Amino acid sequence: MKALLEIDDLHVCYGKVEAVQGVSLHLDEGQIVSVIGPNGAGKSTLLAAAIGLLPSRGRIRFDGAPLDGAGVEDRVVLGLCLVPETRELFGEMSVLDNLLLGSYARRESRAVRTRQRDHVYERFPRLAERRSQRAETLSGGERQMPALGRALMSEPRVLMLDEPSLGLAPLIVEEILAIVRGLRDDGVAILLVEQNALAALESSDYGYVLEAGEVVLHGKSADLASDERVYESDLGGV
Numbered sequence: 007m008k009a010l011l012e013i014d015d016l017h018v019c020y021g022k023v024e025a026v027q028g029v030s031l032h033l034d035e036g037q038i039v040s041v042i043g044p045n046g047a048g049k050s051t052l053l054a055a056a057i058g059l060l061p062s063r064g065r066i067r068f069d070g071a072p073l074d075g076a077g078v079e080d081r082v083v084l085g086l087c088l089v090p091e092t093r094e095l096f097g098e099m100s101v102l103d104n105l106l107l108g109s110y111a112r113r114e115s116r117a118v119r120t121r122q123r124d125h126v127y128e129r130f131p132r133l134a135e136r137r138s139q140r141a142e143t144l145s146g147g148e149r150q151m152p153a154l155g156r157a158l159m160s161e162p163r164v165l166m167l168d169e170p171s172l173g174l175a176p177l178i179v180e181e182i183l184a185i186v187r188g189l190r191d192d193g194v195a196i197l198l199v200e201q202n203a204l205a206a207l208e209s210s211d212y213g214y215v216l217e218a219g220e221v222v223l224h225g226k227s228a229d230l231a232s233d234e235r236v237y238e239s240d241l242g243g244v
């Protein structure tokens with residue numbers, strides 16, 4: 007299978023603190039790959055570096071080409087996209103305007119944006135119903151949908167999700183993860199960062215366990231899900 011995102015020996019520092027210490031991972035076409043680990047393991051830092059929000063040492067390749075020197079917008083245009091843990095919706099803007107922001111980096115024509123919007127509404131019918139509602143009036147669980155929908159407006163080939171289950175009721179988590187699996191089946195490769203290890207492993211093909219900035223274990227998700235060591239480590243949600 008073709009590797010879409012290859013991260014090799016990545017190091018990310020906050021001043022003198024090295025939050026990511028030589029992480030290597032890869033995400034192939036057609037896969038969901040999960041990165042699990044406790045608070046402070048470096049998961050969000052890894053994603054922020056991959057999208058270009060933080061400087062890093064090491065190599066990141068997208069679809070075979072190095073991303074050296076590419077800014078966030080360049081990476082989005084190439085087909086890489088991040089849904090941050092904080093969702094980052096613009097509360098005073100409508101759901102629809104939040105969605106449209108997702109197609110901004112690619113400077114799409116109105117016709118393309120309309121097609122993308124209709125695709126998002128098909129996947130999230132509730133967003134169509136609430137398109138005129140201000141984003142700040144959505145409940146916590148409902149906010150994950152426009153955040154995901156906005157990311158899809160850039161038609162990513164690789165979607166990176168930072169803790170999509172955070173703060174959500176179990177039923178909503180299942181709904182979101184079902185949507186994520188549907189995206190994978192439609193050809194979007196997904197890097198899924200989660201503290202909820204079991205939910206992430208049940209929805210992914212391959213998994214990496216991160217602890218204190220390092221990969222301590224990796225393997226097929228089905229094997230990791232039955233690996234005692236995953237449960238011995240200090241993982242939340244297990």
Ligand code: ATP
Pocket residue numbers: 020023025043044045046047048049050051052201
């Ligand atoms: P969580 O699930 O709690 O978000 P995480 O695995 O995503 O955890 P990171 O948020 O990437 O972990 O944090 C990794 C380490 O880097 C932690 O020790 C954290 O305290 C530190 N860190 C994160 N952001 C900053 C920052 N802006 N400045 C300094 N240190 C930071």
